[in-house]
Amino acid sequence: MKRIKEDSRLKEIITLYDTTKEKSLFNDLVDVEEKIDNPEIIIPILGLQGVGKSTVINAYLGEDIMPTETDETTCIPVEVRYGLSKAEVHFKDNTIKTIENEKEVLAQYVDNEYNPANKKGVSRIVVSDEFDVLKNGIVIVDLPGVGSLTKENEMTTTEYIKKLCAAVFVIPTVPTITQVQASFIKNVWRGVSTAFFIQNIWDDNTEEEIEEGLSYNRNIINRIAREIGVKVKNDIMAVNVYNAAKGAFTSNQELIDSSNINSMKENLDEFALNFINVINEDFKSRIKATADLIKDEIHKRIEQSSMSKEDLLNQLKNERESFKEATKKIDKCIDGINSSIDNYKKNAKEFADNLVNDKVERLRKDMEIIINNGVVDGKILSEAFSDNQSKYGTEMLDEAYDKLFEISQEIMNEIEELDVIFEKENINLIGVEEFYKEQSLKWEKGVDVGIKLAGAVGGAAVAAAVTGAMSGTASAVLIGATSGAWAGPVGIAAGIAVALACSLIGSGVKKVTQGSRAKQTLSEIQKPINDFKIKMKDSLNDYFKSYFNEVARKIEDFQESEQDHLNYMNERIKNIINKGNDIDSSIDEMSGDLVYLEGVEF
């Protein structure tokens, strides 16, 4: 099969008949083609409270590469990918420095001891080597887990999570998954479409413990899956991670085999294979959709080239009218959607404010009771304050999460209604469908292909965008566009509580130490409580806002494209009025183009 990139004739043809404003249909195809050449399947290993995720990575790679337990000491993502042996430090200012691929050297950037509070401004570390298990395009990332996100790297993590299509969670055997961990899993799982679970087994776990742990963890995972409406596709893998790593380092095959680390390899391999298949399928249907679009356009032009000026004008004007009419109706629907989004916005704001008011008042009450009972020591109060902050903070996040999830579902439903309205109002689709088809293809590019495809692999709603959008309806286009919005703020929320806890305990409460009387202490604690309140409100509102902004932006883009398309129609009509029939290619030329397109192998 000829490579699209190298097919200059194809490029010429597609560009010639591309009626979109950017004339980017060809480049979009090339982008996808490049993705296939260099698949990048980013899979983070997410650990919960020192369950040994770095060891999991080492065991998976079969090499002792991860510096210490990074989740305890730092929050910098470390990427491991296939390639020539090297290590790079990527800084926040987009500069890159190549360093020696040695654990100790990496530690200089990763370990908190050498890089306190990330003073060195590292954004991520990329380690590459010829790891067999990564040949298939898998990129393993050691991502900070729950509890170690700080304000500084919140953005990095968020950006990261946007690119993810699957995640591996390392879960403990004893004790089983706790509620806090479950809530973390739930929130990340919503953002990625496929989740793998590795239950870390230790040598001292009894058979019974392992069985019970598995059975209970399975129940939790099923429950979470039901709550967020996804399917559990992979059973928990019980892996003796320590033995797997030890076996790999000492070349003890028996130990490796008995550790069951191979189940992880098999599962991820299968996923990668699937992923690449889906990309390929998508690529094929994308080429076909593009070619069909172009062929339709050529047929139209062939027909138009022999038309009289008058007939051509009439035809174009009819098309324009029907497009205008459909656009008007769509815009009216979008107005409706927008105004209900406004309502959701207000509703979300009210929700966030009430939520914070309620929880923070409880926290205040709790603190007052403590102080009124004679506790005025700053250290104790800080501890209590921090306890309560994390307690109420987590509660707030959980509730805010569920709320936004609910809202996003409702907005999706409303957008889906568009189809019904179209059908009911019997809207004439001449000249409109073409536009939607174009848009579908365009939106594919707008959002990172990886995410879309992950949806297809994972069977999540996102998949609608890839195949569904090509059906050429407005709702499919918009759903494809807006579904990505939800994936955005996953990381932010995980960071809020912890980030606030750190910043407040360090400042406000310490001053309370000086206050020796309850009354004074009471008045002094008001400030940190109020600060907490303000920050929580800001964070939650930002969290909601970022979703709504994203959705609004996508909808605006869509409407802009409508306008562009209308402009294009107007422009053409104007040209024809001034200069007559504007098709200057000969029928022979155009037929030749058609024949060439037919011959392109898919």
Next chain:
Amino acid sequence: MERYRKIIDELCNITNEMQNERLITLARFLRQRIYNPDTFLMFLGETSSGKSTLLNKIIGKDVLPYSAVPLTGSVTEIVFDSSIEKDEFYAINKDATMEVIDKEVFNELSKNADEQLERLRYVTKSEHDIYSGVRLFDTPGYGSLITEHDEVLFEYLHEVDAVAYVVQYRVGFQENDYEFLKELLNLTRVGIPFYLIINRCPTGIDESDRRVVEIYNTVTALLEKTSIPLTLIETYSSDDANGLCESMNSFMDTVMIELNSPNNQQELKEVFGEYILDLILQIKAELEKNIRNIVSSKEEKQKLEESVNKFVSDLEYTLNEIVVPGHDKVIKSLPDRIEKSKQNALDSIITSIDNQSSLSKEETVAYVRTHLLDYNIGKEVKELQFYLETEIDAIDKKANDYVNTAIVNFENSLDLTSPDNLYKAGISAMKGFGSNYLGAGLLSYFAKFGGAGGSGAGVANAASHALKKVGDLFGKTFSKETHNSLKHILKVLGLTSTKAISIAAAGIVEVISNIVDISTWKLKLKSEVKKGLRKWAEAFEIESVKCINELKEENIKNFNSIIKAQKEMFSVEEDDIDIPEEQLRKMMDSVQQLEREVA
């Protein structure tokens, strides 16, 4: 409503004609409810907030005993009836029996409820016709909430249509109120109206009064509402009761307008519609059964019997192999889980104590008492609740899958048995039974409120029951119901814990105040913490094992009743009624006609 009355009248006639006792009783019961729908208004508030006094003003005479010391040991239901000669007093017992009592016994019981008493009922000869159909409930102050009363109160909360929340102006909002209001929101139905009554306000103040605003804002925030109707009652002396009377009457006017609002009426109507459909379904199934028994061949009957037996055995399998062992496993695992939780909390508290200076005894003690115990146990309780929820949920899901498969198989085998589909209504009724078995639907509505001589063992109204009924899918409601029970259990466990924590905290203060020695107070404190945690763990274990056992029993009972119902519904035994086929078909036609009218 007029239409529904007509329909239910006709259904009563049909059931009479069918000579089926069970259906006759059901139809009559529903008829009575449709002709006299009730709504419930519950008065809630801290002990001694003056609920009884306010209620007396609505009644128009001093019937309910009141005093400055905590009173009202039981829930009292007040019914207005213009048809009676003189006031009537009843004691309704937990075993659903009802006794006529005199005023003295009534007074005595309202102060000191005995073991058997479920609630008191006072029927007053009403001067106010407008109040007919409204029942008022006076409740024990929830200062005594964490006692044996709580269960009763919780049970009631689920049924009420409106809540009047009484707060004393001077007392304002107490710690208790926070917890209680949150509970309240969880336990009442979504969207019911709340009214705030601020009692004993100083004369001359209005809604802008600072304290009023403070109370009002807190209540609205906690109830997650933007506004609540507010009534201010001024302090009164016994010789100036007229003003009070007026305020309460105008309060009742507000309530009545809301309760009679088109929205509420509409809701009620929908609910009765559901119940009528439910009844129709059962009548149809019964008619169908009779027809079937006349027209089916012996082979067909035999095949049907086989299918039913298979279905019943599938259900029995689910019960015996999934539901029962599932609960048993959870019960077995609880002691270990709780022990581990206890250890976690203990470790964490002890670390904190060790970190304190030996000199700060008082502060450390206060810290343990006011924060560490509560926080650490609270955290563990949450985990335990989460554990229970996950495990019960998993059992539920699994049982559901089995039952649903069994239903599908049953349906398929019926299709094979009878291509002309003589089982349509039967199957629908079976699914309807699904929701019954789950505690919704007409049958259970009846069982709860129509049985035992019509006295009703619990408080009820139609609306609350239909709300529990989500769809007619067999499985769906099962989850919902289990989920409701589970939610209730988790609440009870939470309260058990709160109580145990406060006892533990009290113990700590007592002992510590007697120890002065700098070197030993930490040891002593730790041992007290240990003791307190042990008590908590014991209480929690007893209560949680008890709760899960109850849930298990409830599920067993439900399964058995559905099994029994299935057998009955598809029984091939010929009833000894001699209605000819033609007449049965005619009745079927009229029922179907009525069904179309309702739908």
